[in-house]
Amino acid sequence: MHKAIVVFEVEGGSDKSIDGHRRDTMPIVNAIKASGWHAEVLFFRPEWADELFRYAAANFDGYLSRVNPGNIPGGEDGYLDLLTRLSDAGLVGMSTPAEMMAYGAKDALVKLNTTDLVPADTAAYYDVAAFHRAFPTSLSYGERVLKQNRGSTGSGIWRVQLLDKELAATVEPGTALPLDTMLKCTEAVDNHTEIRPLGEFMDFCDQYILGANGMLVDMRFLPRIVEGEVRILLVGPHPVFVVHKKPAEGGDNFSATLFSGASYTYDRPEAWQELVDTFAGARPVIAEKLGGDNIPLIWTADFMLDTATDGSDTYVLGEINCSCVGFTSELHMGIQELVAREAIGRVEAGLPAGIPA
CATH class of the missing domain: 3.90.70 (Cathepsin B; Chain A)
Incomplete structure (x- = not known):
């Protein structure tokens, strides 16, 4: 074991800071190093794929993908192929392409x-x-x-x-x-x-x-989307915080993105304990339906309010994301340290794609 984790990024994109990295990348790298392991950032380009494979396979025990699929030069196929090759070579993937597709593809909703x-x-x-x-x-x-x-x-x-x-x-x-x-x-x-x-x-x-x-x-x-979308951010099985995302008022507005003018409120998981507990109870079913017992390293689940037949509140799952979840606004909460501990633990356990729920 090299006691080393490689972190992949791509050059450019609106998610980058002035140092060329995602704003939460170097905090993760530094947290891994503070734990006594080595961490290094490599940038993916299609023409570098074979060289990246040789270097990463020879020097690292696991990889952490911090790549927004929309920013991958040449499309995502070459990048996902690199990650698959590294997983086949024995590196612990966080997240693997199979994991991204199982949890992050929109048809996960249909499977549930x-x-x-x-x-x-x-x-x-x-x-x-x-x-x-x-x-x-x-x-x-x-x-x-x-x-x-x-x-x-x-x-x-x-x-x-x-x-x-x-x-x-x-x-x-x-x-x-x-x-x-x-x-x-x-x-x-x-x-x-x-x-x-x-x-x-x-x-x-x-x-x-x-x-x-x-x-x-x-x-x-779901008409009650105007009351807001509720996102749980998790590191492995651990809920870290909950974001209440309320769409901008007026007209047919329903989007809960910052780009559309939605307002965000950040809460501790305890403020949404019923929802957090419900989702925790459903995780084994989600894993079964989506094809495996492993869960992503950094992921989110988005819920919308609905009304049950008896008039009570209920929550509907709208989306799961795990390809490149960011937590820049929450770095003060020490999430990067939890990510580092979880990532190192997964590599030490030698599991192919994560810790079972």
């Missing part, structure tokens, strides 16, 4: 739609024909949210509703709406709204399905 965490009518479209065949009927049941698998900060996440409110109130559920039905479509990235015919909007959304790992998730719109 038989649980109490996700509405049963949540669906995924993996080809254009299936999308065009099913979505006009899906929309007859009420407002929907379409989520692309790629992108971040709300890009390609659309709230879709019928423009004609009288039609929306009278349409027969299960009826395929005509392609000239006018829609009001609001994108989460900035809450901007577009008016489009159904057929034209579906043609536009085909781009999200085409290409590697393309898909669209079709989910019921």
Whole structure:
């Protein structure tokens, strides 16, 4: 054992500070070093892949990925291939490509739609024909949210509703709406709204399905999203803090991203104990449904408020993220030390992708 962990980044992107690193990267590196281990940052470029593999495989016991998929030069395939090769060579991956896909892909919601965490009518479209065949009927049941698998900060996440409110109130559920039905479509990235015919909007959304790992998730719109989205950030099995993200008021705003004007409130997990306990209890089911007992190193689970049939509050899982979760605003809480301890513990345990929940 080298007692060394390599941290991967890419050059450029809006998530970088003046030193060229993500703002939470060097705090993690320094925390690993303070624990008596070596840590080093390497930048990925496609043309360096073989050299990076040789160097990392020869000198490190594990890797930590701090790469936003949208910033990877040449697309994500080359980078994910490097991580897979390193895992095959014996390095402990945090997170491995398989882990990123199992937990971070939007269709994780579909795999959980038989649980109490996700509405049963949540669906995924993996080809254009299936999308065009099913979505006009899906929309007859009420407002929907379409989520692309790629992108971040709300890009390609659309709230879709019928423009004609009288039609929306009278349409027969299960009826395929005509392609000239006018829609009001609001994108989460900035809450901007577009008016489009159904057929034209579906043609536009085909781009999200085409290409590697393309898909669209079709989910019921939950009106109580205006009360805010609740994000739990975890390091391994440990909930660290909870963020209450409230969309900007007015119009059809529903996005909970900072870019769209949402306000964030940071709380200790104890302030949301019921939700934290509920999620902890569901983790074994999540692991089973998503294909493994291992959980990511740094990850988040986003929940939205809904109302149960008895009128009580309930929470619906909206998304899991684990590819490159940041915690810059919370460095004062010492999260980097917990990350370092958890990462070192995983390498020492020699597990392939993390500690079982």
